[in-house]
Amino acid sequence: MITPHDTARLLIEALPYIRRFTGKTLVVKVGGLPMTDPDRARSLAKDVLLLHSVGIRVVLVHGGGPQIDEQMERAGIAVQRIDGLRVTDADTLDIVRMVLVGKTNRDLVAAINALEPVAIGVAGEDGRLLEVEPVDERLGFVGRVTKVRGELLHDFHDDGLIPVVSTVGADTSAQPYNINADDAARAIAIAMKAEKIIYLTGAPGLLEDPSNPDSLVHRLSAAEARARIADESVTGGMIPKLLACAEAIEGGVGSAHMIDGRAEHAILIELFTDAGIGTMVTQ
Ligand SMILES: Nc1ncnc2c1ncn2[C@@H]1O[C@H](COP(=O)(O)OP(=O)(O)O)[C@@H](O)[C@H]1O
Numbered sequence: 691m692i693t694p695h696d697t698a699r700l701l702i703e704a705l706p707y708i709r710r711f712t713g714k715t716l717v718v719k720v721g722g723l724p725m726t727d728p729d730r731a732r733s734l735a736k737d738v739l740l741l742h743s744v745g746i747r748v749v750l751v752h753g754g755g756p757q758i759d760e761q762m763e764r765a766g767i768a769v770q771r772i773d774g775l776r777v778t779d780a781d782t783l784d785i786v787r788m789v790l791v792g793k794t795n796r797d798l799v800a801a802i803n804a805l806e807p808v809a810i811g812v813a814g815e816d817g818r819l820l821e822v823e824p825v826d827e828r829l830g831f832v833g834r835v836t837k838v839r840g841e842l843l844h845d846f847h848d849d850g851l852i853p854v855v856s857t858v859g860a861d862t863s864a865q866p867y868n869i870n871a872d873d874a875a876r877a878i879a880i881a882m883k884a885e886k887i888i889y890l891t892g893a894p895g896l897l898e899d900p901s902n903p904d905s906l907v908h909r910l911s912a913a914e915a916r917a918r919i920a921d922e923s924v925t926g927g928m929i930p931k932l933l934a935c936a937e938a939i940e941g942g943v944g945s946a947h948m949i950d951g952r953a954e955h956a957i958l959i960e961l962f963t964d965a966g967i968g969t970m971v972t973q
């Protein structure tokens with residue numbers, strides 16, 4: 691039972707953290723896995739709105755990998771990934787756009803706007819927010835971000851809105867490209883000179899041993915993150931995520947965090963307590 695005194699004490703304890711982040715930009719990337727549960731989406735919406743209410747300039751970037759896999763299976767298209775990136779032909783690109791822009795983005799925007807109508811959905815193609823070039827011809831329409839129009843996102847913040855970004859970008863001829871959402875969030879965080887980037891993922895953070903959830907790595911440097919990628923101790927989707935963390939730090943972002951998107955109020959615990967709950971990558 692929480693008493694009014696408990697509430698008052700909690701508010702006072704949170705105040706130094708709130709002061710530290712008010713007016714700062716925070717990029718939150720939510721993976722597709724935590725988003726498969728509507729309760730999680732509602733809980734995330736509440737956390738994001740709380741951050742917004744205390745003056746933190748939040749950009750919410752989302753993935754949707756498992757949801758794309760599901761629709762590809764329905765369409766009878768085989769899923770193929772190289773180093774965690776989806777091989778994306780023209781048919782796959784259509785499905786990626788339908789799922790990320792047409793469904794996942796809409797669901798997240800609705801989850802926030804059901805509480806307070808301040809979320810605005812935007813795809814990387816819109817206003818060429820995320821300009822890309824192809825990564826590698828083996829991957830087809832997979833793009834690497836070359837330019838971010840961060841001013842568009844700053845404008846949304848200035849208007850009191852929370853931009854929710856789906857990571858389909860475009861090249862200079864408006865050809866759409868699929869972008870790994872971890873990498874897109876990294877590019878956005880650097881362009882916006884974000885204080886922090888937080889990855890909400892389907893694991894407790896970086897694990898020493900992926901099969902043991904108790905083997906959490908609490909803190910590591912960008913150089914150590916790169917070394918772990920090189921020695922192949924991380925696999926699958928953790929490769930682009932850890933690389934994105936290292937690049938974010940090298941690009942001037944203060945810290946990069948990987949936390950469990952399935953744990954309730956994970957962002958608030960990571961931001962507003964000293965202990966935190968996931969993995970933090972710093973200089
Ligand atoms: N060393 C590791 N620590 C944690 N997760 C790992 C590791 N190596 C591989 N993984 C896998 O990477 C996944 C996270 O990547 P991904 O599924 O792309 O993220 P997201 O949940 O953000 O969509 C984890 O759920 C886990 O299965």
Ligand SMILES: CC(=O)N[C@@H](CCC(=O)OP(=O)(O)O)C(=O)O
Pocket residue numbers: 720721722723752753754755756758774775776786832833857868869870871872927
């Ligand atoms: C190029 C590439 O791999 N794009 C990703 C985009 C979605 C994503 O990154 O979703 P998660 O964050 O849920 O993994 C994909 O097609 O799955």
